Amino acid sequence: MTSPSGSVDADATARAHGWVAHLRDGGTTPWLAWSGTGAPTAPAVPGAQQLELLRRLNLASTSSARPRGDHDRERTRLADRVLVAPAAGRGQADLPLVGLAHRGFGAAPVDPSTISAHELLRVASVLLADDLVALGADPVATSWPRPWRRRVRLVGDPLVAAATRRHLLGLGRPEGGPRPFVVAIGGPLDELLAHTWTQRCFETGATPWAEWLRFWRERDQLPDRADLLESVRRWGGRRPFVRVVTDLDLLPRQVGVRSLPPVRVPGADQAELARRVAAVVGLRVERHERPALMRTLQQRIPDSGATPVGVPIGEREWVARSAARTIRAVTRRGYSVVGDLADLAPSAAAPSAPGGPDDRQVLDLAIRMVVDPSWRRERRRQEEVER
Amino acid sequence: MSKRVLLHVGCPKTGTSYLQDVLLRNQSVLRDHDILYPADRFDAHFLAALDLMTLPWGGLETEAVGAWDRLAEQVRDWHGTSIISHEIFARATPTQVARALDSLGDAEVHLVLSVRDLVRQIPAEWQENVKHRSHITYAKFLRTIRDPARESKIGSWFWAVQEIPDILDRWGASLPPSQVHLVTVPPSGSDRGELWRRFSHTFGLDGLDLDLTAERENPSLGVPETSLLRTINQRVTSIIAPPDYRPLVRELLAHQTLSRGVASARLGLAPDDHAWAQDLCRSWVEAMAGRGYDVSGSLDDLIGPDLGAFADPDTVPADELLPPALDTISALLVEGARLRAVEERLHEELREAREERDRARLTPSYRVKRKIVTSLEDSAAGRGTLDAYRRARGRK
Incomplete structure (x- = not known):
């Protein structure tokens, strides 16, 4: 004979399996509002993070106008992926649903609708990393090297340098060669730091923005690529062969071309999502394959309209001091400056979004990318946008 | 010979480093007896665990790509007994457990869990956190793990790898109890070889001529030494990246220098925490007693030692911190001198190479x-x- 408590437990488990089936079918009812039952489709009920993410994906999918047809099959395939996706990194493992029988051991049960965006992102980043690995790296456009090209070595602002390097490669003007000009791309140091962190998110990943910034502030050092003088020294730049460019409109001439495409500066949410995805991609592919995949993500990630990360007020004094030190050192060494050296000082305006990315915005972007696969289908965008 | 896999999934701080080191050093002897310990480096199974559980780990994860599948393939291809051992497997979710067990093929899987009472595990885990860059105080650590919500990184990790009945539920749910083996860590003061004898019995290593020298252990620290390390972390965690922290702080300072303070007071629990930990352990023993697991040692070992003198690591006076602090400075200076010598030698080699090049250019x-x-x-x-x-x- 079944005990009353055993019967209650069985009912709750059947309700959970019913909810799983409902979500697999594209349902959007929250767990606490769900009353149906169903048969098990897996030995155990998936974690609350996976289930809630699936519900949010269904909500996003419902609101997007998409043709049916293969849609149902795709949705079920996606649902099955979500339900077995791990939550990346240390943190809470799969959480049980509130209302199910609790054995007295294990994590405390939760109402899935209260799970933070941070936790849901741990699962979403795994899905996106797997999508990216399945997509593979976009090919790099190259052309026969022009013998008469100007020999340059690009250092400094990693976002601008990477975009310029790619463009030049496509024109048959690869970086390097004998006795190159070292072109140090500068700019307001707060922006340079933000660009350095952002680019790193799209390469190997990084620590969170605030932590990363504190690391350098407490060391009173600049990261390699934001340290113009150290970058020039590393490439053996001698005075006649060094150009410090602070005016990007004048950069094309320094690299031997008439114009360069505008550089796309990822928003804080795009960079943060890339940071999380990079960590998982690092577990999925060999070390040398990750940069190309992350470059592909950087070129394909959808726009969200969010502003890039900004240096919070607490760090601005250090940034100003570091910029002044760089300006003094450039002057002392007598390098040719293209633009105004004073432009290396941090911009006067305080950032509009201090403190870095907002997890909810990042989650919205992640959900959009999981639900709408167009970023994986479209060919590489021809031109980058927005400087 | 029938195919068997002995899957040792935890817990941390139960002598696992020593066991894994013995297994690695004796691979050829084990092979001669049809026992495979498939590892080409001491942390091979750690990397496999990172891969299985999608755990980024301060950059180490890039060395873990495909590590679980490779490990599982070696196990599937082996005709006899295979041993897999790493303590962080304890944290796997049911989905990851299912994937792991499926990938081991048709071998008979035996789950091994080495366990120790919470009275000793809690201080040991706090120390482990401190050796991994944390500067959380002992009091806050205790508050964190006693919080039933377990939402913090530290709390959720602690229980995921230390809550024995839950680990057994996750890993052992699909196995008959006779294929689930518990190895209890003997009480403090027991014969030093007793733990090994229990491991040896469970892993079927009795009678093999193995080199049991302790080369790689994860030594514990005394109260002032741990307190000092925590204070150092407060200063350096935010400015020393993990790849530098590991060799300089964890290895050089914690393992090679501060662990030598054998005369220092050992860390324990305050009376209230001690009573709570023992009550919890008793409830675990009660829950496991009727499950029919094979136990090497005794479940009573899990109750833990009686309450002893408690030295609070959050209030260690400066004069007790001074000796280990001086040891630390000394060790860092010696290491600095060694690195200077390495740098000098590299400069010398570079100078010679340049001279040779210049002679060629003359x-x-x-x-x-x-x-x-x-x-x-x-x-x-x-x-x-x-x-x-x-x-x-x-x-x-």
Whole structure:
């Protein structure tokens, strides 16, 4: 004979399996509002993070106008992926649903609708990393090297340098060669730091923005690529062969071309999502394959309209001091400056979004990318946008 | 011989480093007895665990790509007994457990869990956190793990790898109890070889001629030493990246220097925490007693030692911190001197290489060629000519 408590437990488990089936079918009812039952489709009920993410994906999918047809099959395939996706990194493992029988051991049960965006992102980043690995790296456009090209070595602002390097490669003007000009791309140091962190998110990943910034502030050092003088020294730049460019409109001439495409500066949410995805991609592919995949993500990630990360007020004094030190050192060494050296000082305006990315915005972007696969289908965008 | 896999999934701080080191060093002896310990480096199974559980780990994860599948393939291909061992497997979710067990093929899987009472595990886990960059105080650590919500990184990790009945539920749910083996860590003061005897019995290693020298252990620290390390972390965690922290702080300071303070007070629990930990352990023993698991040792070992004198690591006076602090400075200076010597030697090698290059350049023909190249590089036409020449000579 079944005990009353055993019967209650069985009912709750059947309700959970019913909810799983409902979500697999594209349902959007929250767990606490769900009353149906169903048969098990897996030995155990998936974690609350996976289930809630699936519900949010269904909500996003419902609101997007998409043709049916293969849609149902795709949705079920996606649902099955979500339900077995791990939550990346240390943190809470799969959480049980509130209302199910609790054995007295294990994590405390939760109402899935209260799970933070941070936790849901741990699962979403795994899905996106797997999508990216399945997509593979976009090919790099190259052309026969022009013998008469100007020999340059690009250092400094990693976002601008990477975009310029790619463009030049496509024109048959690869970086390097004998006795190159070292072109140090500068700019307001707060922006340079933000660009350095952002680019790193799209390469190997990084620590969170605030932590990363504190690391350098407490060391009173600049990261390699934001340290113009150290970058020039590393490439053996001698005075006649060094150009410090602070005016990007004048950069094309320094690299031997008439114009360069505008550089796309990822928003804080795009960079943060890339940071999380990079960590998982690092577990999925060999070390040398990750940069190309992350470059592909950087070129394909959808726009969200969010502003890039900004240096919070607490760090601005250090940034100003570091910029002044760089300006003094450039002057002392007598390098040719293209633009105004004073432009290396941090911009006067305080950032509009201090403190870095907002997890909810990042989650919205992640959900959009999981639900709408167009970023994986479209060919590489021809031109980058927005400087 | 039938195929068996002994899957040792935890717990941390139960002598696992020693066991894994013995297994690694005795691989060939084990093979001669049809026992496979498939590892080409001491942390091979740690990397497999990172891969299985999608755990980024301060950059180490890039060495873990495909590590679980490779490990599972070796196990599937082996005709006899295979051993897999790492303590962080304890944290796997049911989905990851299912994937792991499925990938081991048709072998008979035996789950092994080495366990120790919470009275000793809680201080040990706090120390482990401190050795992994944390500067959380002992009091806050205790508050964190006693919080039933377990939402913090530290709390959720602690229980995921230390809550024995839950680990057994996750890993052992699909196995008959006779294939689930518990190895209890003997009480403090027991014969030092007793734990090994229990491991040896469970892993079927009795009677094998193994080298049991302790080469790699995860030594514990005394109260002032841990307190000092935590204070150091407060200063350096935010400015020393994990790849530098591991060799300089964890290895050099914690393992090689501060763990030598054997005379220092050992960390325990305050009366209230002690009573709570023992009550919890009793409830675990009660829950496991009727499950029919194979136990090497006794479940009573899990109740833990009686309450002893408690030295609070959050309030260690400065005069007790001074001796380990001086040891730390001394160790860092010696390491600094060693690194200076390495740097000096590299400079010397570089200088010799440059001298050799300069001697080669002293010939008149080289100087003429160099002058021509330098002149050509100053103009676009010259650079084009040089490019064409180099291409013709196959140098590009």
